[in-house]
Amino acid sequence: MAEQFSEHKLHRYGAVLVILHVTPTFFFFNISSQEVLTRIENVILGVVTSLSKDEAPVLVLPNRSSWANVSFDSAVGLQMSSGNSVTTIRSDCPSSVTKFAHILKILSIIYKLIQSNSYATKRDIYYKDPQLFGSQRNVDFIVDDISCMLKVPRRTLHVLATSKGLISGDLCYLEEDGTRVDCHSSSIAVAVSSNVGGIKNIVSSAKFVMIVEKDATFQSLLDDDFCTKLCPCIMITGKGVPDVNSRLMVRKLWDTLHIPIFALVDADPHGTHLSRSMSFEAHSLTVPSVMWLGLLPSDLWRLKVPEDTLIPLTKRDESKLNSLLKRPYLTDQPEWQREMEVMQQSKVKAELQSLTAIAPDFLTSIYLPNKLRYGGWV
Template identity: 30%
Template sequence: MDNIENLVLSFLTQLVDGSTPPDTSENLSAQQRRAKSKIQLQLANRATGSSKTLTYPKKCPTGSARPLAQLLRVLDLAHEAIIEDMPMTKRDMFYNDVQLFKSQRTVDTLVDDLAATFDLDRSSLNIRASSKGLICGSGLTIHLISGETIQATDTEGALIPVGEDIDSFSLDEDVGWVLIVEKEAVFQTLCRLCITHHVDIPGRGLLITGKGYPDIATRHLVKTLSDCLPSEVPIAALVDADPYGLDILSVYNYGSKALQHENERLAAGGRIEWLGIWSSEFSKLGIDKDKLLPISKADEKKALAMLGRSKDILPSKWKKELVHMLFNRRKAEIEILATVNASEASCLLDHDQEKDINVDVDMRSSIATADMSDPGPGAMSMMMDTDSDDGDDQQLRQGKRGCWRSHEGPGMPVFLRAL
């Protein structure tokens, strides 16, 4: 609260000083008098890690008062939320003054700018984002500060609560894997299949989706699981084979530039393995090029921007996949795996050697994709083989390496029947 009041006090002080008639004894030019009457507020520049200045008045075709008014309105609402101890969502803020803010993005940006300026979490301002992420899997129980509990089930998704409402988590000892999927449609399909407690898959699992780019609550949960689960429990992600899918995975693993001041508590630190889809596998899997989608100008722009990132936040193997997408001018959604059958998946016998995916697997899981209307025998599955160990200790951050193998025959286990 002190931070908010000090920023407003700075504004008021400058306003009073600027409105005071200059001393006639001062020999000031017109330009100097205008400069003296300007109001300047310093905010954090989250893009560069430095600062930026909000100046009023200034030459602007749309008028320069609106940005300042928007900032003061957000400060007012945040101050009210703290005083009354009543949390407010960013969506609530927007609807408090739609005419002023014009768009939800304006509120989102200002709230995050203020949190970075004050070097605080957004929750310290009593402002939170609306939850949208879902979790499926009876192996997890979420205990809320209110005393209520959220018991996730194996048949449907439960809304992931915001971190400020969570007191603790309870995990069953037999939770053996975590899978993050980009899309809600795929998530809902896997829930209906009870994939997190399937008869053919040893150990319970947890299934998570952020419905595209994850919200804070979903990222916080994934970060908590990555910190608390034993290193032998694999955490994997299935995203579209396009730049945005890879960027979504990067947000989970390494954080986002927009919230870089909160990445320490939100990023999984590289624990999440990229399960697929890989652009370099299209031809090996026998996927018809006509079924692939052409990359758009937006895809190309996104890919080129991502290629400029350091290897600390975008591994070299990921960059190679982006280059492959740009070279072939093609992308694919997760659902395309439904067109792949077991005979075309033989190239995945040495999947771990080609991709260097590090997955500790005390459990044996299989992954199968098939058309929902007719699972049939023509589905692809990949089995993690715990007997495979190539002895490359530098690559085995989580223990033994998982070897992904194709698998055919009756009674084929199902992991991903999405699609």
């Protein structure tokens, strides 16, 4: 769908084509439950074999934090395509023995879930042994490590994430248990499903999907009935950093509806940040293209946003921005790179709320309608 929008047209009307959140050969996506069980058994067999030889068992994981394992593909975005850089978890090393125990414990829980065809949230897993795990964060991180180690999408592990996202607009669907969900209400959003994979019978006349970074902006658009005033559309927010279910939902809508996906984020380094940590599951967590609709750094000067609403970049912001500009995939994203360079040169950032300094309803009545109409999307 995105191919019909040229980069020139996108930039001219104030949108930048980007690939958000980042394996063709790294992952198997139509994997059976039996195959997942077999892969877990092979891991345990390796541990037992090492013990039988009086050797300390070792687990080897692809390093999700290394750019050496990440490449750019125009059809997917950032993807983990190799295991050039690995992390070794040793059972005889004080710094990793706890993580080794965490992995084996969670593998045993996952094995039982798959065998019984039941599901659990990451929160459920944490409360099975909070003293062992220490924190919810440890469980979250290890579940992702296991998914990467076994080279399977996390949903095939029967582990669900608790949703924090909200969705609203021209959309109806059925949950796996047959519950009908209607997202048309102009005043109340619906929580994103905890089991996006089970959603079926999606019905929508939406012209586009808009990802809204902040809940406050999402609620403002909801209050202004944005989804019906301009044209039928769908809005979704992850309330800051998007959770896995929100990202899965966006991908589900892309696969089903084949309509443009826009991102509405603050003009700051964190709003434009692309995550590599989940690149190992890029095919299920990303869409091939997302259009960065705003707030663009260039918009601040084009619209003459009042200077007293602009925020100087902090040292941390500048460090983040410098890091982003050095990332290897930028050669494939020249317009996005130029926007970041504008931010770097101006040394200021801005929140979407800064547009209210121009007019209280500027975002919903002027900014978004103009970008979408002149861009030819509505």
